[in-house]
Amino acid sequence: MTRKQKLILNTASSLIHQLITVVCGIILPRAYIASFGSEVNGLVASITQFISIITFLELGVGAVVQAALYFPLAKKETEEISRIIISSNRFFKKIGGILILYSLVLFFLYPMLIDTTHSFFYTGSLVAILALSAFAQYFFGISYQLLLQADQLAFVALLTNTVTVIINTIVVLLLIKYEKSVQIVKLVSSMIFLIRPIIFQIVVKKRYRLQLSIPLHVEPIKQKWNGIAQHIASVVLNSTDIVVLTVFSSFSLVSVYSVYYLVVNSIKKILISFTSGFQALFGNMLSNNELSKLNQAFEKFEWIMHTFVTIFFTCTGILIIPFIIVYTATITDYEYVYPVFGILLVVAHALYCIRLPYNQLVLAAGHFKETQTSAIIEASINIVISIVLVQAYGLIGVALGTLVAMLYRTVYLAWYLSKNIIKRTLRHFYLHIVVDAISVVTMVCATQWITLSSISFFAWFVMALKVVLICSIVSFLVNAVFYPRLLKAIPKGIMR
Known part of the structure; x- marks a missing residue:
């Protein structure tokens, strides 16, 4: 597949993904406001922003990992690609531990510091569930997703993400229809997004002969x-x-x-x-x-x-x-x-x-x-x-x-x-x-x-x-x- 063909597939897949995400993104907040009220919707939006530090795993180091992969992918240097993925996996595991601690601190401090009519457990449980949702979307399998993107195969990840977004929207609307709590709705939603890393891992194992046991003598990223x-x-x-x-x-x-x-x-x-x-x-x-x-x-x-x-x-x-x-x-x-x-x-x-x-x-x-x-x-x-x-x-x-x-x-x-x-x-x-x-x-x-x-x-x-x-x-x-x-x-x- 030429790089022009990859560009076309990536652009088309990205456009389809974003259009579906936009439609689903317009439908769901209105459903949340109508069912749970403006205050709960604002509470969810606020907690989501406090947890959004988790996304730097994808867009911070992720951008550096992707940039580091361009040259070895162009030259087909499998060993160097493997070293970068090993280093990436190790780094994300360390950061993941730090973010778990951050989420625990947020769980206890956020309900006490924020003026809300809801109980400590109500707010704290939302913090925990939304943190899990963020991990499901941005942490698991991220190295493999970055590898696919750097190799101009982003359309694989995009199509996977599109399917999970559609499934998530349908399931959430059904849960709201049957008057489930906002905690249950968000928890089920986070479980759905765990489908993504499983698919990424399967695709990468089939396409690349990664050597994930080789030693790292020099930092490749x-x-x-x-x-x-x-x-x-x-x-x-x-x-x-x-x-x-x-x-x-x-x-x-x-x-x-x-x-x-x-x-x-x-x-x-x-x-x-x-x-x-x-x-x-x-x-x-x-x-x-x-x-x-x-x-x-x-x-x-x-x-x-x-x-x-x-x-x-x-x-x-x-x-x-x-x-x-x-x-x-x-x-x-x-x-x-x-x-x-x-x-x-x-x-x-x-x-x-x-x-x-x-x-x-x-x-x-x-x-x-x-x-x-x-x-x-x-x-x-x-x-x-x-x-x-x-x-x-x-x-x-x-x-x-x-x-x-x-x-x-x-x-x-x-x-x-x-x-x-x-x-x-x-x-x-x-x-x-x-x-x-x-x-x-x-x-x-x-x-x-x-x-x-x-x-x-x-x-x-x-x-x-x-x-x-x-x-x-x-x-x-x-x-x-x-x-x-x-x-x-x-x-x-x-x-x-």
């Missing part, structure tokens, strides 16, 4: 701790808003935040799905020193992502409040309509997606240590601004913190990439930003006449179709003026 530092900063960045709201506000407001975040995060995941195969592709090109092909591929990838981000997030900005109105129409225990907050959150996560091409190439090149400081600064900016502004501005305050932080690192990564990896001027990045701004303003003006005809999902869907169609046409016309060569080349490339 470089910059391991730099990867951890970067992802801890990333976890802090993504967790700050809900943690700050938990400490300085109420669980009902956390529930409001989680519903808006559900929308923007769903769009973000769909866009990330387009990038899933490119990091491994770029890593393979860098390993083979194909710099000319790398620059050509990156130019197209960068343009596609800027174009998609402006279309997707402009549509999201226009449609998010009508969606919230429809989505929460039957929820009367708290107000969910906050237009300014919604727009700020949309812009913040649009900035995150704009930087995806630059971040993917930095990760493929393995520049973790070099970009570590910027990740720490980004997280610090979000913490400081959110804490300072949350008392006076609530949701808007934490959204502003996220927006400023993501703006800083997006510009930084574009600058770092231009200076250290692909060696080009920042003029390319600035031109994309100008074109993005022109596209957004034009799209918003062109869709001002479109409104929600009635409070129903069908009416919202009709409105969404109109908005997406007009925004797509506007984007095509703007790019025809500024990027006519790329606009002609991309369809031909897709057809080939």
